[in-house]
Amino acid sequence: MVDPSGRVVTQERSSASDSFEAFFSEAEPRLRRALVAAYGLDRGREAAAEALAWAWEHWAELASKTNPVGYIYRIGVRRTRWRRMPVTYEVADRHETWFEPKLRVGLEELTKRQRTAVVLVHAFGWQLHEVADVTGIAVTTVQSHLDRGMAKLRAALEVDADE
Amino acid sequence: MSSRLDEELRRIVDEGAPPLTLDDVVGRPTLRRSAPATALLAAAVIVVIAIVVAAGVSLRSGNDVTAIRPGVVELPLSELPEGVSVRHVGWREVFVVRHRAKITVFDTDVHHLVGERGLWWCPNEEVFVSPTHAELFDRDGRAIGGPAIAGLDRIPTRVHGGTVVIGSHRLIPGPMPNLHTSLLGQGGGDWDSGPGSFCDQALKANSAARISVLYIEALQTLGFDSKEYSVPAGRLEIRYFGAAGIPFTFDDPKLRRQCELSARTTNEVDRCRVTLQPGRYLVYDPIGSHRAAGLEATIVATRR
Numbered sequence: 001m002v003d004p005s006g007r008v009v010t011q012e013r014s015s016a017s018d019s020f021e022a023f024f025s026e027a028e029p030r031l032r033r034a035l036v037a038a039y040g041l042d043r044g045r046e047a048a049a050e051a052l053a054w055a056w057e058h059w060a061e062l063a064s065k066t067n068p069v070g071y072i073y074r075i076g077v078r079r080t081r082w083r084r085m086p087v088t089y090e091v092a093d094r095h096e097t098w099f100e101p102k103l104r105v106g107l108e109e110l111t112k113r114q115r116t117a118v119v120l121v122h123a124f125g126w127q128l129h130e131v132a133d134v135t136g137i138a139v140t141t142v143q144s145h146l147d148r149g150m151a152k153l154r155a156a157l158e159v160d161a162d163e
Numbered sequence: 164m165s166s167r168l169d170e171e172l173r174r175i176v177d178e179g180a181p182p183l184t185l186d187d188v189v190g191r192p193t194l195r196r197s198a199p200a201t202a203l204l205a206a207a208v209i210v211v212i213a214i215v216v217a218a219g220v221s222l223r224s225g226n227d228v229t230a231i232r233p234g235v236v237e238l239p240l241s242e243l244p245e246g247v248s249v250r251h252v253g254w255r256e257v258f259v260v261r262h263r264a265k266i267t268v269f270d271t272d273v274h275h276l277v278g279e280r281g282l283w284w285c286p287n288e289e290v291f292v293s294p295t296h297a298e299l300f301d302r303d304g305r306a307i308g309g310p311a312i313a314g315l316d317r318i319p320t321r322v323h324g325g326t327v328v329i330g331s332h333r334l335i336p337g338p339m340p341n342l343h344t345s346l347l348g349q350g351g352g353d354w355d356s357g358p359g360s361f362c363d364q365a366l367k368a369n370s371a372a373r374i375s376v377l378y379i380e381a382l383q384t385l386g387f388d389s390k391e392y393s394v395p396a397g398r399l400e401i402r403y404f405g406a407a408g409i410p411f412t413f414d415d416p417k418l419r420r421q422c423e424l425s426a427r428t429t430n431e432v433d434r435c436r437v438t439l440q441p442g443r444y445l446v447y448d449p450i451g452s453h454r455a456a457g458l459e460a461t462i463v464a465t466r467r
Contacts, residue, residue, distance in 0.1 A: 032180060032183060036176050036180040048180075048183060055188075089175050089179060100168055103171055119176060
């Protein structure tokens with residue numbers, strides 16, 4: 001393992017670093033979107049950063065998990081519990097007009113699980129089982145949150161099911 | 164929902180919470196939950212440290228380690244000796260404790276006065292000691308003597324293959340002393356580390372605070388709150404409280420003369436002081452069959 005010239009050590013170091021970076025690129029958008037859907041823009045992004053910081057520190061342990069994104073999703077959830085930031089989807093410094101101004105408020109009025117299902121499935125095209133894998137909720141429960149969330153959102157936006 | 168609404172939903176999430184980068188999360192400061200003011204101060208200090216490290220400024224020479232990105236350093240495991248050694252990570256002086264492939268990195272804040280950071284490793288006694296006020300910490304960083312209010316802070320570290328990666332600008336707070344053993348302020352002591360030890364000289368010169376406090380509670384259910392208490396050997400103050408009318412003493416006749424206590428209420432403490440050499444000491448309630456009923460425990464005194 002130890003090469004007096006240091007060549008092997010250098011390779012090991014770079015492969016460890018590369019594998020975390022590959023995981024980071026793949027996991028970051030999924031994790032951030034899932035946590036933002038659940039906890040709002042600021043708190044969700046903070047929770048994702050905390051979870052990924054934990055992942056970096058415990059990479060050797062995490063790399064052996066079968067569902068590492070789901071694992072650190074729960075870390076992010078745990079680490080955001082003590083924060084008392086409101087769930088909000090107000091995008092600062094945006095000059096464009098929203099197509100549907102009531103959408104943000106409607107989103108905030110959904111429950112955490114309904115919002116997660118609606119955002120991940122509709123906005124980002126996740127399959128139900130993908131939502132279930134990350135959040136640790138059963139697929140049938142995700143489906144039920146999705147249906148209720150959509151019904152509530154449509155009512156808030158005053159649109160029909162086929163619009 | 165229409166594809167236009169889906170698109171708008173996507174934009175709310177991605178524009179409102181833009182992607183994180185590696186630098187946002189690696190070596191990220193973690194705030195102390197119970198002290199927001201301290202957390203803000205720590206965050207400010209961390210930002211300054213990050214800027215200094217990012218600028219490649221090193222205030223120390225010797226065993227310096229180069230940052231691979233701001234606040235993160237890597238070094239080969241093979242360079243670290245077994246046991247305790249000193250490194251400079253960026254500007255920060257740290258103690259690296261190696262036990263085979265397990266690496267623990269301690270900061271040198273002794274958790275007493277602001278700015279008091281001097282810390283020595285005493286190889287004979289296997290303790291960390293601060294020469295200024297004799298704060299004492301064991302090999303695992305726990306506070307075991309002197310006025311330190313918490314154990315040594317750790318710096319997050321992971322070992323992958325032959326490489327040690329240290330995130331140098333985030334701290335994991337040191338453990339607080341537990342309920343059973345806390346530490347008194349100034350006091351005399353007879354801690355002797357043997358001939359030739361600079362640690363011994365430092366401790367004597369600074370009138371080290373070395374009286375430990377052990378809290379023992381008598382329970383209504385005819386028992387003490389633990390069957391075994393661990394304390395550092397040396398001067399010990401026992402503070403006894405709990406269910407009224409349950410006395411407490413040592414099995415050892417000499418210690419029994421020095422320490423006979425009686426619990427009155429959960430709020431009123433009876434106390435005594437004894438000196439314990441390393442070893443195991445039986446304590447019990449001398450009334451009738453109380454000892455047989457479970458009012459018996461062991462105090463284990465270990466070498467500091």
